[in-house]
Amino acid sequence: MSGSTGFAVAVVAFSWSFQHAVMPLTFDPHFMLYRLLAPIAHSTFITLVYLRVRRILPLATAHWLMDGVSAFIGILWPLLR
Incomplete structure (x- = not known):
C-alpha cells in the first residue's frame, strides 16, 4: 500500500515486535522496551x-514450535527435575 518494500518491512517488523512487548503485560517500562x-x-x-x-x-x-519449546523449558522442565 505504501509502494515501498523497505517501509512495509519496517512496519511489519515493528508490529510483530510490539506484540512481544505486551504479551507478558508487566507494566515495567525497561522490560517492555527490551521486549519491543x-x-x-x-x-x-x-x-x-x-x-x-x-x-x-x-x-x-x-x-509455533519455538513457542512450544520455550513453554516446555520454562514451565515443564522445572517440574520434571
Missing part, C-alpha cells in the same frame, strides 16, 4: 524470508 527492541532484527529477517519464499505456513509452524 529485542525481536526487531529477527522480525525483519523473517519478513525478508517471507518476501523471498511467499509462504507463511512454514514460518508460522516454526514460530
Whole structure:
C-alpha cells in the first residue's frame, strides 16, 4: 500500500515486535522496551524470508514450535527435575 518494500518491512517488523512487548503485560517500562527492541532484527529477517519464499505456513509452524519449546523449558522442565 505504501509502494515501498523497505517501509512495509519496517512496519511489519515493528508490529510483530510490539506484540512481544505486551504479551507478558508487566507494566515495567525497561522490560517492555527490551521486549519491543529485542525481536526487531529477527522480525525483519523473517519478513525478508517471507518476501523471498511467499509462504507463511512454514514460518508460522516454526514460530509455533519455538513457542512450544520455550513453554516446555520454562514451565515443564522445572517440574520434571
